[in-house]
Amino acid sequence: MAPGTLGRVVGCLLAGAVGDALGAPVEFVSIDDIRQRYGPDGLTTLLPPGHFTDDTQMTLFTAEALLRAGMELEATGACNPVHLLHRSYLRWLLTQGREIGDLWPDADSEAAMSGGLISEAVLHRVEAPGITCLGALGSGVAGTISTPINDSKGCGGVMRAAPAGLLVPGAELGAAPAEAYHLGCEVAAITHGHRFGFHPAGLLAALVHLIVAGASPAEAYEQARGLAPDDLVELTDAAVALGASGPPSPEAIASELGAGWVGEEALAIALACSVAAPDMSTGLLASVNHSGDTDSTGSICGNLLGSHLGAEAIDRRWVAELDGAVLVRAVGMDIAQWLIERPPADIPDERFARLFRLYGA
Numbered sequence: 001m002a003p004g005t006l007g008r009v010v011g012c013l014l015a016g017a018v019g020d021a022l023g024a025p026v027e028f029v030s031i032d033d034i035r036q037r038y039g040p041d042g043l044t045t046l047l048p049p050g051h052f053t054d055d056t057q058m059t060l061f062t063a064e065a066l067l068r069a070g071m072e073l074e075a076t077g078a079c080n081p082v083h084l085l086h087r088s089y090l091r092w093l094l095t096q097g098r099e100i101g102d103l104w105p106d107a108d109s110e111a112a113m114s115g116g117l118i119s120e121a122v123l124h125r126v127e128a129p130g131i132t133c134l135g136a137l138g139s140g141v142a143g144t145i146s147t148p149i150n151d152s153k154g155c156g157g158v159m160r161a162a163p164a165g166l167l168v169p170g171a172e173l174g175a176a177p178a179e180a181y182h183l184g185c186e187v188a189a190i191t192h193g194h195r196f197g198f199h200p201a202g203l204l205a206a207l208v209h210l211i212v213a214g215a216s217p218a219e220a221y222e223q224a225r226g227l228a229p230d231d232l233v234e235l236t237d238a239a240v241a242l243g244a245s246g247p248p249s250p251e252a253i254a255s256e257l258g259a260g261w262v263g264e265e266a267l268a269i270a271l272a273c274s275v276a277a278p279d280m281s282t283g284l285l286a287s288v289n290h291s292g293d294t295d296s297t298g299s300i301c302g303n304l305l306g307s308h309l310g311a312e313a314i315d316r317r318w319v320a321e322l323d324g325a326v327l328v329r330a331v332g333m334d335i336a337q338w339l340i341e342r343p344p345a346d347i348p349d350e351r352f353a354r355l356f357r358l359y360g361a
Contacts, residue, residue, distance in 0.1 A: 003310025005173065005340055008212045010332035011313065012162055015280060015306025016059060017328045018318050019298030020052040023288035024127070030291040031250040042250070042289035050321040053127040055299040056328065057095070058160035061088040062187055063331055064117050066167035067338060067359040073169045074342075081169060082186050086142035089190060091116070093137045095124045103140035116359055117331075122324040130156040136191035145185055148193025155266035157188025159296040161201035162303035165208025166335055173339060174213025181206040181227045192263070196232065200263035203228045203236065204270075204300060211307040217275045218244075235268050243272035247286030259292025266293060270300035280305050280313040334358070 003011065025047045026034050034042045065081065065088035072079040090100050095118060117123055132152045136143060143149025164184040168176050184205025188198035206227055210220035221240055225233050235257070242248045242256050257272060258265035270287055277283030287301035288294040306314070311329070319325050334355055 002214070003312065005212065006333070006336040007310030007312055008307050009166055009336040009339065010329055011306030011309060011311040012166065012208060012212060012303050013056075013059065013063070013306070013332040013335075014311050014319065014325065014328050015284070015302035015309075015314050016162060016299045017052045017056040017302070017324065018046065018314055018322055019284045019287060019300075019302030020055045020295050021050050021298075021322055022046050022284055022318070023294030023296070023298030024051060024053050026288060027128075027292075027294045029294075031254075031289065032291075034289060042285070044285060046318045046321045048321070050323045051125065051127055052299075052322070052324060052328075053295050054092075054096075054129040054133070054156075055159040055296055056324075057123050057125075057127070057129075058089070058092055058133070058156075059162060059299070059303075060117055060123065060328070060331055061092045062160050063163040063167065063335060064088050064091075064359055066163050066169070066183075067335065067355070069169045070167055070338060071356055071359065079169055081183060082142060082144065082190065085187060086137075086190055088116075089133075089137050091118045092123070093134070094118065096126055096129050096134070098134070098138065100138075100140075103138070117327075120327055122327055130154065132156050133191045142190045143193050145189045145198060148189065149191065150193045152192045153194035153196035153262045153264070154192060155200075155260060155263045155293055155296045157192035157197045158201040158204055158263045158267050159299050161187045161204050162208050162300075162307075163187075163335070164201070164205035165210075165307075166212060166339065168209065174210055174215070177206040177209050177224055178227055180209035181224070188263070194263075195229065196262060196264045198263075199229055199232050200267040203232065204267055204303065208303060208307050211304065217271070217304055217308055221271065221275065232264055235264050236271055239268035239272040240275050243275045243277075246276050246278060247273040247283055250290040253290045254292075259290070260297040261293045266296050266300055269297040270304060273297070273301045274304040274308075277305060280309050281315050
């Protein structure tokens with residue numbers, strides 16, 4: 001039975017977090033060393049302590065901002081997603097022990113530390129946050145597509161962009177892939193100014209938007225590829241072809257797609273491992289058994305496969321061993337509730353009052 005919207009939305013975030021935690025212990029480790037440590041099949045299970053990294057942390061803060069954007073649009077008829085995203089990312093910066101001082105965009109800086117996800121202890125772990133994200137956010141300036149903040153094309157933009165496919169303000173799932181693409185680009189451009197720093201994020205968001213609505217990864221890619229620039233499509237076409245018969249070998253990933261440290265390669269590797277994966281575990285393990293940025297490729301692959309196969313397709317042992325799984329699942333369920341029930345702003349409802357209190361801080 002195909003998963004419903006709830007299972008797909010929760011799966012997008014939860015499988016992303018599992019993929020992140022699977023890949024985290026072997027980031028920077030060559031495939032030869034991975035095989036030497038764990039056997040000829042490489043890494044085959046989630047290792048203790050089961051921590052996800054800044055990839056999932058920032059994905060959750062992206063969700064926080066875009067949930068609030070949807071709520072503001074419903075309540076007032078207008079919203080500014082880039083402002084809200086920058087605000088949530090500064091909240092993430094605080095969780096990493098950074099002082100933001102005058103960087104907070106509102107008059108009342110005490111609001112930065114109250115409400116929402118910032119109260120969750122698991123999001124205060126310092127799990128090798130990306131230098132580009134730390135530096136860009138520490139500048140106090142939010143980059144945009146038209147006014148880039150730097151020339152970085154690292155994968156720190158695409159790895160957090162999946163919620164942009166779920167939460168296009170005012171749009172139904174599957175109905176606005178172009179808008180999802182643009183929103184994904186805006187998500188990444190706040191910290192990553194190179195066109196390959198943000199266009200892969202746009203393509204990921206469009207893919208998630210279509211897959212959660214029922215398209216297969218291959219079908220979604222055919223629908224969305226025309227939104228991306230030709231030079232990105234050249235690489236992602238190669239990735240889809242490489243993975244057409246199932247997830248590729250680590251050697252094929254390295255020779256055809258790269259290591260995943262930059263945005264276009266991270267998305268390409270995740271696509272190759274997910275587009276024809278026979279099941280969740282096979283795709284996720286392929287996405288983290290290579291010589292490169294394994295937590296990010298695992299996270300993005302999980303976003304794609306979770307959107308397609310749903311939360312129930314994730315190995316239950318991995319979910320049980322994931323430190324923070326309860327929080328990730330809860331945020332996914334809140335997104336699903338918002339998308340499925342979409343309350344009118346003028347009808348009081350205690351269920352949605354809770355969401356407004358949590359995400360509207």
